[in-house]
Amino acid sequence: MTRPVLIIPAHNRRATTLACLERLAANGDFENFEVKVIDDGSTDGTSEEIARRHACVQVERGDGSLYWGGAIAAGMLSALRTGPRALFWLNDDCLPRPGALPALAAALVSDPRSIVVPRCVVAKTGEAWPNGFIGRRRVTAAPDQIIALDGASGYCAGIGREVSSALGVVDAGRFPHYYADTAYTLVASRRGFRVRMIGSVQSELVDPGREDHLIREHFDTRMGPWENARKIFLARKSPFRLPTMLALMQLKHGLVKGTVATGVKTAGWFGALLLTAARVARNTREDQAGK
Secondary structure, three states: OEOOEEEEEEOOOHHHHHHHHHHHHHHOHHHOOEEEEEEEOOOOOHHHHHHHHOOOOEEEEEOOOOHHHHHHHHHHHHHHOOOEOEEEEEOOOEEEOOOHHHHHHHHHHHOOOEEEEEEEEEOOOOOEEOOEEEOOEEEOOOOOOEEEOOEEOOOEEEEEHHHHHHHOOOOOOOOOOOOHHHHHHHHHHHOOOEEEEEEEEEEEEOOOOOOOOOHHHHOOOOOOHHHHHHHHHHOOOOOOOHHHHHHHHHHHHOHHHHHHHHHHHHHHHHHHHHHHHHHHHHHHHHHHHHO
């Protein structure tokens, strides 16, 4: 069996990706892991700079259509051919602290039927970030805790050999970007595999973003409401992508309840879209009247 494989999706964030690799190098993780960057069509020289600075890092290129789910799936598929002891997902804006990845790998050796994640903290503040979930609650662990989860975010996650053997790769067809990690880890826990957060193992999130998403933040004022609707509700990278949300809700709640829940969410989202469009139109009229 080969060393654990660390899969890092990347797209046009050269400085961020390189900073992540520098952290791994400083930690000594290149010695214990095979590191694989899935560069999904970057045009900023990411792959070239990785090759120049870190010859030991494997780079696989996409055409820009993989997104997170597709990049992780491609990396997992490639890695599984070599029979690794474990697989790891790592976002390039998530920086494991020294010893974090070896500690997670050791947990997977002792329990290959598990998925393990670290306690995530915001790099700038040290504030704990809830990267696990139990039911509908986002949760984190105290530094002295190990907690059982229903599923977890994929900022940094180790996948045991028996889990990946049974489940294969993430479902990038239904979850091309958002919720691929949620779906995979939730399916794992429902199939009887253990999903755990180890509080004594920590990673730093450079830019965790928001836990919630708002329609108005994705509204493009240069486009009309129906153009925005197509972009917001159908784009593969959108957190509001309706086919993805339907798949997630049906996974969580079953066919009927999941479909109803998606319908309720969709109605609320469309309402927010129309309110945003009306607000933009009103502001435009007021600006024109003031000229």
